[in-house]
Amino acid sequence: MQKLVSKVTDSLNFYMDNSPIDLVEKYGSPLYVYNEKILRDRMREVKNLLDYPKFYVNYSAKANSNLAILQIAKQENMHVDAMSPGEIYSELMAGFSPEEIFYISNNVSKEEMLYAIEKGVTISVDSISQLEQLGKINKGSNVAIRFNGGIGAGHHEKVITCGENTKFGVNPEDIPLVKEVLKKYDLNLVGINQHIGSLFMEPDKYILGVRAILEIAKNFKDLDFIDLGGGFGIPYHKLEDEKRLDLKSLGKELDAILKEFVLEYGKEIKIKVEPGRYIVAESGVLLGTVHAVKNNGKEKYVGTDIGFNVLARPVMYDSHHDIELYRKSDEKSKIEEEVTVVGNICETGDIIAKGRVLPKIKEEDIIAILDTGAYGQVMSSNYNNRLRPAEVLIRENGEVVLIRERDNLEDIVRKFISLGE
Ligand code: LLP
Secondary structure (H helix, E strand, C coil), X not given: CEEEECHHHHHHCCCCCCCHXXXXXXXXXXXXXXXXXXXXXXXXXHHCCCCCCCEEEEEEHHHCCCHHHHHHHHHCCCEEEECCHHHHHHHHHCCCCHHHEEEECCCCCHHHHHHHHHHCCEEEECCHHHHHHHHXXXXXXXXXXXXXXXXXXXXXXXXXXXXXXXXXXXXXXHHHHHHHHHHHCCCEEEEEECCXXXXXXXXXXXXXXXXXXXXXXXXXXXXXEEECCCCECCCCCXXXXXXXXXXXXXXXXXXXXXXXXXXXXXXXXXXXXXXXXXXXXXXXXXXXXXXXXXXXXCEEEEEECCCCCCCCHHHHHCCCCCEEEEECCCCCCCCEEEEEEECCCCCCCCEEEEEXXXXXXXXXXXXXXXXXXXXXXXHCCCHHHCCCCEEEEECCCCCEEEEECCXXXXXXXXXXXXXXX
């Protein structure tokens, strides 16, 4: 096997003794590959973010809710958030106790709330309407409220979840109304939470957001926890040596702020953070196969089996993912070319990377899309009746295990109901 571009995964010993070409031959293409050691390292790094004694990390399962990933999070003593009954269901299956799950609901039905209530999971609501709804169906219960502290951040307007122009959170101006509704239904406010958005690389906005939610907390005297949210960014431009988020200095700053807050609040309250991407993104690589190379107009297209049904991020947010390249044959690539890497979906916008300079690519080359452990497989679909890929995990001893089967054609039609003859 020739490694045409492999700097990042080589430096991480990502594949250990396995070759990406063998993995694709054995498990099919495209294929999500995860490295357990990197995943556990990230989990431990985040768990050590604060010296603050009552500190908890909720792994944000929306980033990757594969059962094996959840089981590893459980083994690493993390807690989890959930965005839906489906996530609660998988988390219980992975061994989390209801107390370790935090359901951060958004515009949900009574039935969804009842599911969480039945399971004994704490619910966070993020509007007065939903607080009323919960009060009506579960008078006298515990509840958490997601506030919008006014500070938002993120890599794209679609993922900024605080501040103006977002559907999330209760406006702090409504605190008097919140108190009325809590009283009306005898609800016990156990926690407040926020999430400023997804992917910040500089700590300043997060710190501002933390200050804002702590200010809000002062309106409620006997909270059990404050959840500061996730959003910790990872460097997607590794081939250009993009700098990492300085987690150590962020932790130090947070510790200092919390020390001061606790004195004023009068109680060493539980503090939670909720990262998804930071924990799982870098432990995943998406392998695919090049099936065509051609010129159309001024562009050179590299046609792969990685459509946006497999990886939606580039199409949805114009996201950048670094690309590595492998070749089975000895044939050399003497030049580099600027190419547009595309998938196999019937849409012109089905583009993984535009204007990317890579060694001259040939049919059957294996292409690796980096940092796809978060918001990769979980956002995949069966669009064009395509099969969602398999997922494998490289264990710490180098052994490769299948953690999700590739869809088959039966899966595609399983839910259809025929009209008959
Ligand atoms: N907590 C809450 C309430 C959230 O809404 C989110 C993400 C997280 C935690 C975790 O955020 P993270 O640490 O992973 O940034 N699909 C987009 C990201 C959407 C994130 C939405 N909420 C992407 O691929 O970039």
